[in-house]
Amino acid sequence: MNRSPITIKPMSTKHIPEVIALNQAQAQRFHALDYRLTPASSYERIVTLLAQHCQNAATSLVALDTAGRVRAYAHPALWELESYDSLLAFFTERNGITHSLTLPDPDDDDVLAVTEALFSALSTFWQAQRTGSDMLRWPACESWFEALVLGQGFILDSALAYHPARAAALVEPRAYPGLHVRLSQPQDEEVLVKLFEEELQAHQPFTPFVRxxxxIIQAFRDRLALQWAGKRLEAGAPLVLVVERNGELVAMAENELYIWEDGEEPDFMPCGRYGHINNLGVRKDQRGQGIGRLLVQAIFTSLAPFKLDGYILWFNPANPLSNPFWQRLGFRQLWRTYQRPHAEASQGTIGV
Structure with a gap:
């Protein structure tokens, strides 16, 4: 393992060709390991992206070896959430993130020294921004990254899983006697809120960031209000399906339409239209009876007319219920997100 000194400096125009070459090599490596990941971008596309980074207030960073060669790149940034944002159930109001994190090949001798030096510089930037939590993401197919970030104080947060639309179309429907799936209605709202709260609480033992x-409850009600008002998925409204058993609502799934366009960050997925399963909750005393599978089956059917390229969702791989459930239904991990909460920002409680 090469422990030669690594220097972190602001990126300048002379570094751009090497940053592009490193970024393209990394994307090709990712795509070779998992064909579902976005292939390498063109030279022109990356030039445009780097120019956008340079226009922002934050400084783009490069890691240089003793010969002055670029060995890594990152554009640190601050992701701020409004007090009414439902994502505060999982993140803080001020989150440290990085765009276009580009690292050496894991087989390179200097990968550990380069990555540790870059992470130290990122931490310094985030500390200056007084973040409540810091986040990193990396493809699930490269397991070496996880051991490294866990050593930096990060905790596995969640995984982005993907299910291709063509495979969903081949799913053979199952019959579930006594269960009925329908579109949610305004009179369901209080029960939906209870299911949403129960879902968050169920995450607590496995996802320490959940609050x-x-x-957060009001943000959920606001999303429901978009559906009650007749807004369309394309306009940002959710599609909330519910399951009834003998007239009693026992489960719900909140779904959205995600459209990734060329040049959009973060580039989790290739450009296209995706159904996003945002929340899926089954009442605790009704679990293990096929209700979750029935809901996913109904989601595939309900969203099929939107000509999707696939379905995505976030879940915690450490959760012994959700991890095998989504795998059995054909969802496969693409990305993993790691979070490092600061002590003063992690004192929130679960429950209202």
């Missing part, structure tokens, strides 16, 4: 508050 609940009146503002």
């Amino acid at each position: 609940c508050s009146p503002a």
Whole structure:
């Protein structure tokens, strides 16, 4: 393992060709390991992206070896959430992130020294921004990264899983006597809120970042209001399906339409239209009876007319219920997100 000194400096125009070459090599490596990941971008596309980074207030960073060669790149940034944002159930109001994280090949001798030096510089930037939590993401197919970031104080947060639309079309429907799936209605709202709260609480033992508050519940109600008002998926409204058993609502799934366009960050997926399963909750006393599978089956059917390229969702691989459930239904991990909460920002409680 090469422990030669690594220097972190602001990126300048002379570094751009090497950053592009490193970025393209990394994307090709990812795509070779998992064909579902975005292939390498063109030279022109990366030039445009780097120019956008340079226009932002934050400084783009490069890691240089003793010969002055670029060995890594990152554009640190701050991701701020409003007090009413439902994502505060999982993140803080000020989150440290990085765009276009580009690292050496894991087989290179200097990969550990380069990555540790770059992470130290990122931490310094985030500390200056007084972040409540810091986040990193990396493809699930490269397992070496996880051991490294866990050593830096990060914790596995969640995984982005993908299910191709063509495979969903081949799923053989199952019959579930006594269960009925329908579109949610305004009179369901209080039961939906209870299911949403129960879902967040179920995450608590496995996802230490999860929190609940009146503002988060209100954000959920606001999303429901878009559907009650007749808004369309393309306009940002959710599609909320529910399951009834003998007239009693026992489960729900909140779904959205995600459209990834060329040049959009973060580039989790190739450009296209995706159904996003945002929340899926089954009442605790009704689990293990096929209700979750029935809901996913109904999601595939309900969203099929939107000509999707696939379905995506986030889940915690450490959760012994959700991990095998999604795998059995054909969802495969693409990305993993790691979070490092700061002590003063992690004192929130679960429950309202």
